[in-house]
Amino acid sequence: MPALVPYVAAYSNELGPRESDMCLEVPRNGVPHIAYTHPRPDDRDAHGNLWARMTRPPESERGRVMWASMDPLRQRECMEGLLCQVCAKPAETDTGALFVEWERPGEEPTPLNRITTDAPPVCLTCLPLAFLACPFLRDDRTAVVLLARKSVLSGVSGTLYRVADDLRTWIPSDSDAYSSFTKPRCPGMLAQRLYRKLRGVTVVDPADLPPDLVQAS
Ligand SMILES: [Zn+2]
Numbered sequence: 001m002p003a004l005v006p007y008v009a010a011y012s013n014e015l016g017p018r019e020s021d022m023c024l025e026v027p028r029n030g031v032p033h034i035a036y037t038h039p040r041p042d043d044r045d046a047h048g049n050l051w052a053r054m055t056r057p058p059e060s061e062r063g064r065v066m067w068a069s070m071d072p073l074r075q076r077e078c079m080e081g082l083l084c085q086v087c088a089k090p091a092e093t094d095t096g097a098l099f100v101e102w103e104r105p106g107e108e109p110t111p112l113n114r115i116t117t118d119a120p121p122v123c124l125t126c127l128p129l130a131f132l133a134c135p136f137l138r139d140d141r142t143a144v145v146l147l148a149r150k151s152v153l154s155g156v157s158g159t160l161y162r163v164a165d166d167l168r169t170w171i172p173s174d175s176d177a178y179s180s181f182t183k184p185r186c187p188g189m190l191a192q193r194l195y196r197k198l199r200g201v202t203v204v205d206p207a208d209l210p211p212d213l214v215q216a217s
Pocket of ligand 1: 084085086087088089122123124125126127
């Protein structure tokens with residue numbers, strides 16, 4: 001079977017922004033925050049978080065697939081629009097959306113009513129392909145398919161910067177910080193992942209999906 005490269009996968013030559021691209025901006029609320037020297041309209045999400053810009057070489061010149069990493073902007077696109085992380089088509093069914101979860105080593109399994117995920121949904125067409133082709137899913141006995149009746153955008157994670165002593169530049173202080181949408185925004189956050197909280201979750205058997213699970217039109 002040819003390698004199935006998920007839409008959200010990162011490539012080795014799609015790179016994030018440089019610190020020299022960023023500046024300290026004082027918005028109307030008076031709280032200085034991280035910004036790009038040359039801002040663009042889509043730099044921030046609805047909550048005002050600054051997102052990592054990525055370089056985009058032509059598709060024919062794409063580098064190595066980074067199987068274990070997601071591209072920040074394609075991940076955000078899939079999470080915002082509930083698009084399939086494999087084919088980027090709408091992933092909602094009439095009864096919700098399917099998400100694949102697995103146990104993280106060293107972590108307790110999360111109760112079904114407390115799951116927050118950065119893994120975008122998978123559509124009905126791609127689900128069986130993903131289990132066949134993805135080495136992580138094929139070999140991970142803890143992987144489960146969840147049907148979430150509803151899900152809400154709940155936060156972002158990314159690199160947290162702090163202002164340098166010159167009060168002009170930013171220095172990374174945490175490479176994987178989470179910022180919930182229910183808390184005040186982190187002024188130094190460069191977002192790289194968007195999260196959804198899953199609601200009304202049931203575990204489903206990928207080999208025996210409920211017959212009422214129909215792709216929404
Ligand atoms: Zn798909």
